[in-house]
Amino acid sequence: xxxPPISLTVDAVVFGYTVNKGxxxxxxxxxxxxxxxxxxxxxxxxxxxxxxxDAVERELEEETGVKINYLEQLYTFGRPNRDPRKRIVSVAYxxxxxxxxxxxxxxxxxxxxxxxxxxxxxxxxxxxxEILEIAIQRLxxxxxxxxxxxxxxxxxxxxxxxxxxxxTLLFHTQNIDxxxxxxxxxxxxxxxxxxxxLNEFRKASGAGRPARLxxxxxxxxxxxxxxxxxxxxxx
Amino acid sequence: xxxPPISLTVDAVVFGYTVNKGxxxxxxxxxxxxxxxxxxxxxxxxxxxxxxxDAVERELEEETGVKINYLEQLYTFGRPNRDPRKRIVSVAYxxxxxxxxxxxxxxxxxxxxxxxxxxxxxxxxxxxxEILEIAIQRLxxxxxxxxxxxxxxxxxxxxxxxxxxxxTLLFHTQNIDxxxxxxxxxxxxxxxxxxxxLNEFRKASGAGRPARLxxxxxxxxxxxxxxxxxxxxxx
DNA sequence: CCAAAAGTGTTGGTAGTACACCCATGA
DNA sequence: TCATGGGTGTACTACCAACACTTTTGG
Numbered sequence: 466x467x468x469p470p471i472s473l474t475v476d477a478v479v480f481g482y483t484v485n486k487g488x489x490x491x492x493x494x495x496x497x498x499x500x501x502x503x504x505x506x507x508x509x510x511x512x513x514x515x516x517x518x519d520a521v522e523r524e525l526e527e528e529t530g531v532k533i534n535y536l537e538q539l540y541t542f543g544r545p546n547r548d549p550r551k552r553i554v555s556v557a558y559x560x561x562x563x564x565x566x567x568x569x570x571x572x573x574x575x576x577x578x579x580x581x582x583x584x585x586x587x588x589x590x591x592x593x594x595e596i597l598e599i600a601i602q603r604l605x606x607x608x609x610x611x612x613x614x615x616x617x618x619x620x621x622x623x624x625x626x627x628x629x630x631x632x633t634l635l636f637h638t639q640n641i642d643x644x645x646x647x648x649x650x651x652x653x654x655x656x657x658x659x660x661x662x663l664n665e666f667r668k669a670s671g672a673g674r675p676a677r678l679x680x681x682x683x684x685x686x687x688x689x690x691x692x693x694x695x696x697x698x699x700x
Numbered sequence: 701x702x703x704p705p706i707s708l709t710v711d712a713v714v715f716g717y718t719v720n721k722g723x724x725x726x727x728x729x730x731x732x733x734x735x736x737x738x739x740x741x742x743x744x745x746x747x748x749x750x751x752x753x754d755a756v757e758r759e760l761e762e763e764t765g766v767k768i769n770y771l772e773q774l775y776t777f778g779r780p781n782r783d784p785r786k787r788i789v790s791v792a793y794x795x796x797x798x799x800x801x802x803x804x805x806x807x808x809x810x811x812x813x814x815x816x817x818x819x820x821x822x823x824x825x826x827x828x829x830e831i832l833e834i835a836i837q838r839l840x841x842x843x844x845x846x847x848x849x850x851x852x853x854x855x856x857x858x859x860x861x862x863x864x865x866x867x868t869l870l871f872h873t874q875n876i877d878x879x880x881x882x883x884x885x886x887x888x889x890x891x892x893x894x895x896x897x898l899n900e901f902r903k904a905s906g907a908g909r910p911a912r913l914x915x916x917x918x919x920x921x922x923x924x925x926x927x928x929x930x931x932x933x934x935x
Numbered sequence: 936c937c938a939a940a941a942g943t944g945t946t947g948g949t950a951g952t953a954c955a956c957c958c959a960t961g962a
Numbered sequence: 963t964c965a966t967g968g969g970t971g972t973a974c975t976a977c978c979a980a981c982a983c984t985t986t987t988g989g
Contacts, residue, residue, distance in 0.1 A: 469748040472703040473778075473789055513704040513787055517778040541776045541791045543708075543752040552748055554708055554791075556776045625941075648943070649979065656977090673940030674986035860968075883970070884952065891950085908967030909959040 472553045475520045476508030476593070478539065478600035479531060479560045481567045481580060482617040484629050488638065489567075489580040490597065492587070493528050499549050500590035506597070507578070508555065521558045529578040530569060535561040535616040539600055547592045559600045561616040583638065605634050610696050612659060615681035623667050623676030624651060631698070653698060659685045707788045710755045711743030711828070713774065713835035714766060714795045716802045716815060717852040719864050723873065724802075724815040725832065727822070728763050734784050735825035741832070742813070743790065756793045764813040765804060770796040770851040774835055782827045794835045796851040818873065840869050845931050847894060850916035858902050858911030859886060866933070888933060894920045 479491035492504040507528045511520040518536060525531055536558055543554040569578055581587065583601065608614045614630050628650050636643045654660055661682050666675040689696065714726040727739040742763045746755040753771060760766055771793055778789040804813055816822065818836065843849045849865050863885050871878045889895055896917050901910040924931065 468707040468745045471708045471746060471748065473706045473708060474703075510703045511706060511778070511789075513706065514780050516780060517776065517789070538775060540773060541752065543746070543791065545749050545751060554746075554752070556778065556789075623941085646980075647941085648981090651942090653978085671940090672938060672986095672988045674942075676941060858968085881953075882968085883954085886969090888951085906967085907959095907961045907965060909969075911968060 470552070472551065473511045474508055474553055474555045475511055475517055475524065476506040476555050476557045476596060477521050477525055477560050478506055478557065478597055479525065479529075479533065479562060480600075480604060480617065481562045481564065482630060482633070483564050483567065484626055486580075486582060487633050488583045490583055490586070491529055491531060491562075491578060492581055492589070493578045495590055503590040504579075504581070504587045505590040506557075506593045508557075511556075517556050518558075521560070525560070531562055531578075532566045533560040534563050534566070535613060539596070539603060542592060542596060544592065555596075557596045557600070559603060561613065563617065564619055601638050605638055608634050609698050612681060612686055612696060618681075621663060621665065621678040621680055623678055624654075625676060627654070627679070657689070657696065657698075659689070705787070707786065708746045709743055709788055709790045710746055710752055710759065711741040711790050711792045711831060712756050712760055712795050713741055713792065713832055714760065714764075714768065714797060715835075715839060715852065716797045716799065717865060717868070718799045718802065719861055721815075721817060722868050723818045725818055725821070726764055726766060726797075726813060727816055727824070728813045730825055738825040739814075739816070739822045740825040741792075741828045743792075746791075752791050753793075756795070760795070766797055766813075767801045768795040769798050769801070770848060774831070774838060777827060777831060779827065790831075792831045792835070794838060796848065798852065799854055836873050840873055843869050844933050847916060847921055847931060853916075856898060856900065856913040856915055858913055859889075860911060862889070862914070892924070892931065892933075894924070 477491075481489045481491065483489075491507065493507045495501055495503050495505050507525055508521070509524045509528075511517060512523075515523065517538070521536065522533070525533060537560075539557040539559045541554065541556045545552060547553065547555075567580065569580075583597075586597075589597065604613075608631065614627065614634070617630060618626055625647075628645050628647060631650070632643070632645050635641075635645075659682055661680045663678045663680055665678045667678060668675065686696070712726075716724045716726065718724075726742065728742045730736055730738050730740050742760055743756070744759045744763075746752060747758075750758065752773070756771065757768070760768060772795075774792040774794045776789065776791045780787060782788065782790075802815065804815075818832075821832075824832065839848075843866065849862065849869070852865060853861055860882075863880050863882060866885070867878070867880050870876075870880075894917055896915045898913045898915055900913045902913060903910065921931070
C-alpha cells in the first residue's frame with residue numbers, strides 16, 4: 466500500500482486592525498506561475514520534521530517578517546483541483562497581530578508583502594478567496610464567545626477602540642451599517658469582569674475628552690472558562 | 701523546491717446514540733503493526749483524485765459498512781511523531797449516524813469494527829484518544845448552537861429522547877451528574893419553532909403514558925439561520 | 936464658544952430558572 | 963392499584979434593548 470503523492474502546505478490568513486484602517490489582511494505577491502503577479506495568502510510546504518504550526522510561523526517569517534500574536538487552525542482545503550499543477554492539500558491557519566506589528570519589517574520587500582483592507586481586496590490566487598471568506602466568518606463568530614478581539618488591540622486601549630473593533634467585525638464585515646450602543650456594550654463588558662480599568666488616559670488625538678484606558682485580564686477569563694461561565698457578547 | 705514526503709490520511713470519529721446505550725463511537729481493530737490488535741478510529745490514505753470527504757466515506761464503507769448521516773471536518777493532526785513509522789498528517793472528521801444504522805452491516809466482520817460506549821472505551825492507537833476527545837468537545841459545544849443533535853435521533857422521536865440526548869451530551873460526557881428540567885427544555889425548544897408536533901404517539905415500551913412524537917423541520921431552521929436568529933440551547 | 940469624543944442611568948420587555956402535581960398506560 | 967414515564971403553568975430574577983444629556987478637551 467503505497468500512499469499517493471499528495472503534497473501538504475500551510476496557508477495563513479493574518480489579520481490586523483487599527484481604528485483608522487479597519488480590518489486588514491496580509492497578502493504576498495506571487496513571483497512565479499501559476500498566478501504570477503497575483504496576490505495570495507502567505508504559506509508554503511510543510512517540512513518533514515516540523516509541526517504544522519512551526520511551518521506557518523516559518524513561512525510567515527520568511528515571506529513577511531510579521532510577528533504574530535495569536536494562531537489557530539482554521540480548516541483544511543483538499544479539493545482535488547484546487548492547485549492547477551498537482552494535488553496539494555493545504556491546512557489553513559488564521560492569525561492575529563497587534564497594531565504595532567502592523568508595519569512590515571524592513572527586510573521585507575514592499576512589493577512582496579502588503580496589508581489590504583478587507584473592503585479593498587485584490588483578486589486572489591487559487592481558492593484563497595474561499596479561505597479568506599471562511600477565516601472572516603470564523604473571526605466574526607469567535608469574538609462573540611471568546612475574547613480573541615483583544616489580540617488585535619494594543620495592550621492598553623480606550624473603550625471606544627474595543628467598541629469600534631466589534632462594530633467592524635460584527636457589522637462591517639457583512640456590509641451591515643449598524644452601530645453598537647456604547648452604554649449597553651460597556652455594561653456587558655464590565656459585567657464579564659475581564660477588563661481592568663486603568664488610571665491612565667489617552668492623550669487626546671485631536672479634540673475630545675481624553676479616554677480612560679483599559680486592559681484585558683487573561684487570568685480572569687481563564688477563571689470564568691474553568692467555571693464553565695460562558696463569554697457572550699453578541700451585541 | 702521538492703516537497704517533502706509527507707503522507708495524508710483521513711480519520712473519522714463516528715458517533716451513534718440510543719437512549720439505552722448512550723453515546724457510542726465506532727472503532728476498528730488494527731490487523732497490522734504498529735498497534736496490531738489495538739482499537740483505532742476508522743480511516744486511511746487519501747487517494748490522488750478524491751476529495752477528503754470522499755476519502756472518509758470510502759474508508760468508512762470499506763472498513764465498517766456504516767451509513768453516515770452527517771459529516772463535518774474536525775481538525776487536522778500533524779505532530780511530527782504521531783505515527784511511529786513515518787510522517788503522516790491526518791485530517792479528522794466527525795460523523796453522526798442514526799440509530800437504525802447502528803448495527804453493522806453483515807459483511808463487516810464483527811472482529812473488525814465495533815461500537816463502544818464512550819464511557820467504556822478500550823485503549824486507542826496513535827493519538828486517537830486526543831482526536832476522540834476533541835470530537836466529543838466539538839459535538840458537545842455544537843449541539844448548543846446548531847441542531848445537529850437531530851442527526852443522532854430517529855426521524856420521529858418522543859420529546860424525552862431529545863431531552864436525554866442533551867443530558868448525555870452536555871453532562872454525562874463531562875461526568876457531571878445533572879438533569880435537564882423537562883418543562884423548561886420543552887419551552888425553549890418550542891420557542892425555537894423548529895419542531896413539528898405530530899399526531900402520532902409512541903406505543904409504550906413497557907409502562908407509562910404513550911409519548912407524542914416530534915419531527916425536526918430543517919426548513920424552519922434554515923429560515924432562522926438566514927435571518928441571523930441564533931439557536932441557543934445551553935440548558 | 937464650538938466641535939469632537941467620552942462618560943453615565945433608567946425603564947420595559949423577554950427569556951431563564953426553579954419548582955410539583957396530574958395523566959395515561961402496562962403489569 | 964401501583965409503577966412508570968408523559969404532560970403541563972407560575973412566579974422570580976436577570977439580562978437585553980432602547981434611549982439623551984453632560985463632561986472634558988482642542989481649536
